[in-house]
Amino acid sequence: xxxxxxxxxxxxxxxxxxxxxxxxxxxxxxxxxxxxxxxxxxxxxxxxxxxxxxxxxxxxxxxxxxxxxxxxxxxxxxxxxxxxxxxxxxxxxxxxxxxxxxxxxxxxxxxxxxxxxxxxxxxxxxxxxxxxxxxxxxxxxxxxxxxxxxxxxxxxxxxxxxxxxxxxxxxxxxxxxxxxxxxxxxxxxxxxxxxxxxxxxxxxxxxxxxxxxxxxxxxxxxxxxxxxxxxxxxxxxxxxxxxxxxxxxxxxxxxxxxxxxxxxxxxxxxxxxxxxxxxxxxxxxxxxxxxxxxxxxxxxxxxxxxxxxxxxxxxxxxxxxxxxxxxxxxxxxxxxxxxxxxxxxxxxxxxxxxxxxxxxxxxxxxxxxxxxxxxxxxxxxxxxxxxxxxxxxxxxxxxxxxxxxxxxxxxxxxxxxxxxxxxxxxxxxxxxxxxxxxxxxxxxxxxxxxxxxxxxxxxxxxxxxxxxxxxxxxxxxxxxxxxxxxxxxxxxxxxxxxxxxxxxxxxxxxxxxxxxxxxxxxxxxxxxxxxxxxxxxxxxxxxxxxxxxxxxxxxxxxxxxxxxxxxxxxxxxxxxxxxxxxxxxxxxxxxxxxxxxxxxxxxxxxxxxxxxxxxxxxxxxxxxxxxxxxxxxxxxxxxxxxxxxxxxxxxxxxxxxxxxx
Numbered sequence: 003x004x005x006x007x008x009x010x011x012x013x014x015x016x017x018x019x020x021x022x023x024x025x026x027x028x029x030x031x032x033x034x035x036x037x038x039x040x041x042x043x044x045x046x047x048x049x050x051x052x053x054x055x056x057x058x059x060x061x062x063x064x065x066x067x068x069x070x071x072x073x074x075x076x077x078x079x080x081x082x083x084x085x086x087x088x089x090x091x092x093x094x095x096x097x098x099x100x101x102x103x104x105x106x107x108x109x110x111x112x113x114x115x116x117x118x119x120x121x122x123x124x125x126x127x128x129x130x131x132x133x134x135x136x137x138x139x140x141x142x143x144x145x146x147x148x149x150x151x152x153x154x155x156x157x158x159x160x161x162x163x164x165x166x167x168x169x170x171x172x173x174x175x176x177x178x179x180x181x182x183x184x185x186x187x188x189x190x191x192x193x194x195x196x197x198x199x200x201x202x203x204x205x206x207x208x209x210x211x212x213x214x215x216x217x218x219x220x221x222x223x224x225x226x227x228x229x230x231x232x233x234x235x236x237x238x239x240x241x242x243x244x245x246x247x248x249x250x251x252x253x254x255x256x257x258x259x260x261x262x263x264x265x266x267x268x269x270x271x272x273x274x275x276x277x278x279x280x281x282x283x284x285x286x287x288x289x290x291x292x293x294x295x296x297x298x299x300x301x302x303x304x305x306x307x308x309x310x311x312x313x314x315x316x317x318x319x320x321x322x323x324x325x326x327x328x329x330x331x332x333x334x335x336x337x338x339x340x341x342x343x344x345x346x347x348x349x350x351x352x353x354x355x356x357x358x359x360x361x362x363x364x365x366x367x368x369x370x371x372x373x374x375x376x377x378x379x380x381x382x383x384x385x386x387x388x389x390x391x392x393x394x395x396x397x398x399x400x401x402x403x404x405x406x407x408x409x410x411x412x413x414x415x416x417x418x419x420x421x422x423x424x425x426x427x428x429x430x431x432x433x434x435x436x437x438x439x440x441x442x443x444x445x446x447x448x449x450x451x452x453x454x455x456x457x458x459x460x461x462x463x464x465x466x467x468x469x470x471x472x473x474x475x476x477x478x479x480x481x482x483x484x485x486x487x488x489x490x491x492x493x494x495x496x497x498x499x500x501x502x503x504x505x506x507x508x509x510x511x512x513x514x515x516x517x518x519x520x521x522x523x524x525x526x527x528x529x530x531x532x533x534x535x536x537x538x539x540x541x542x543x544x545x546x547x548x549x550x551x552x553x554x555x556x557x558x559x560x561x562x563x564x565x566x567x568x569x570x571x572x573x574x575x576x577x578x579x580x581x582x583x584x585x586x587x588x589x590x591x592x593x594x595x596x597x598x599x600x601x602x603x604x605x606x607x608x609x610x611x612x613x614x615x616x617x618x619x620x621x622x623x624x625x626x627x628x629x630x631x632x633x634x635x636x637x638x639x640x641x642x643x644x645x646x647x648x649x650x651x652x653x654x655x656x657x658x659x660x661x662x663x
Contacts, residue, residue, distance in 0.1 A: 358383035
């Protein structure tokens with residue numbers, strides 16, 4: 003019952019203002035204890051009442067009720083139950099309200115039969131117009147669901163992550179980084195010493211060592227600020243963190259931080275059609291191109307519904323309601339999409355199918371079957387939210403404010419008895435031969451490092467390109483960006499020509515495999531940061547990614563993508579345009595800014611475009627353009643035609659200058 007505590011506060015205020023306090027000599031004692039209670043200082047309430055016990059031969063019902071309620075909110079269910087049972091002997095309104103608490107206590111102990119009996123007795127004792135009647139009815143419906151699920155075989159074993167990680171405060175929103183499988187990241191609300199200030203939320207992580215979770219550490223000393231930060235998760239490469247930041251938890255912005263080994267961050271506001279943004283309605287990011295989010299402002303089944311937007315050609319689509327097989331007249335929230343792009347986990351407080359509060363459910367985005375309750379012990383009579391499954395397919399984390407915890411919400415882990423098949427990663431690594439009937443649901447492309455005598459289409463490396471052929475042929479709107487990096491120790495011409503030669507061979511391979519070569523872009527980038535091997539080739543995807551597949555690419559070296567803006571427009575100078583034959587005969591050592599030169603290779607037109615510079619705005623590129631080079635825009639690494647720029651100008655207003663140059 004979400005408003006249970008607030009209802010009790012109103013109840014006590016009405017009861018005592020009507021002059022029901024039996025012993026006037028206890029009035030001051032009660033008044034002081036009640037003041038602490040109103041401040042949520044339940045420990046202090048109990049300490050105060052206990053220290054004064056020796057001065058009083060007997061306790062008034064009001065004092066006993068206040069003590070029992072404090073025990074309840076501190077999760078001391080046994081002590082609370084004893085005191086509430088003692089109040090059943092007294093004929094007063096406190097006796098009636100004790101029935102409500104006893105029903106809640108039995109409910110949280112998952113004694114659904116006795117919980118229903120207490121709550122039904124409570125309903126009989128209150129008037130038909132009582133404001134709490136509907137909520138109590140919903141809890142009785144929860145009891146019926148609990149009885150139906152109580153004897154179902156459990157899917158997992160659940161445990162609290164312990165007092166090193168969880169506190170008497172609020173720990174929630176767990177997530178994982180694929181680069182650090184032994185860590186769990188989460189948000190914690192650190193209560194302010196000033197009672198008038200709300201708890202401050204910051205982002206932390208804990209590492210599991212020798213089977214035990216260690217004391218949490220601040221994610222980064224410069225990341226947490228005076229504002230509220232709530233972690234939303236990492237992208238598939240683990241290189242980008244998505245998070246909420248706001249002056250309060252009700253409204254703020256979504257940001258993405260590009261993580262550097264040096265500990266520095268590149269902060270980017272995320273431009274989406276999600277508005278407004280609340281930390282209580284967290285979006286989920288999948289494959290960098292799909293966002294699933296809750297909203298009660300876009301219409302739908304009622305309450306909070308889950309919606310989906312997809313990034314296509316650099317822009318986000320209009321929100322799409324996920325339909326009645328997932329959404330209900332109640333609240334659906336806290337989505338998590340498995341790497342298959344189809345299996346959705348989320349929380350719902352629909353009392354017809356929930357044990358209590360929010361429960362975690364599983365559903366399919368492509369089938370109309372009703373969502374499946376994950377059952378006990380993953381779900382409880384409390385709010386179970388923020389489900390986040392690990393890539394190993396056997397471990398998941400979630401938040402819950404169940405009464406067995408340490409405080410408001412705690413982080414729990416679920417160990418599944420049978421692996422979640424949709425979570426298992428499939429890696430594209432050299433040496434792996436893929437069968438023709440292999441249908442991957444999660445693919446990882448690692449960059450290729452060559453020692454100077456190797457070729458990417460020979461030996462173990464060929465598996466990369468064999469696997470790419472069916473992916474590109476089956477997903478015509480998917481684009482592949484291949485970038486060659488020559489070793490910085492080579493001369494400018496030698497390094498560039500060697501990389502171009504490799505890309506030319508790769509292009510011939512795709513042409514012979516009947517791949518639409520318009521889906522592939524080839525670049526060579528000279529960077530002083532690349533020193534790992536003689537040659538390197540990296541993979542990037544853009545455009546419309548397949549809904550049933552997650553494509554994971556890792557950078558070749560730290561700083562590989564520094565010359566382009568994530569989810570934004572980059573501008574470069576076009577230094578020269580020549581044919582491939584002309585390039586082989588020319589000496590370009592002194593052309594352009596060779597510290598940051600990029601060549602676009604267009605094999606079908608036998609053309610090479612040579613770019614220099616990397617600018618975040620057209621104005622900056624123009625202001626420093628002393629040689630009056632033509633300025634070209636890039637989106638997600640691909641050149642942007644003026645026709646396409648005209649279509650995107652509403653999303654990126656700076657393109658108007660580019661179009662009119």
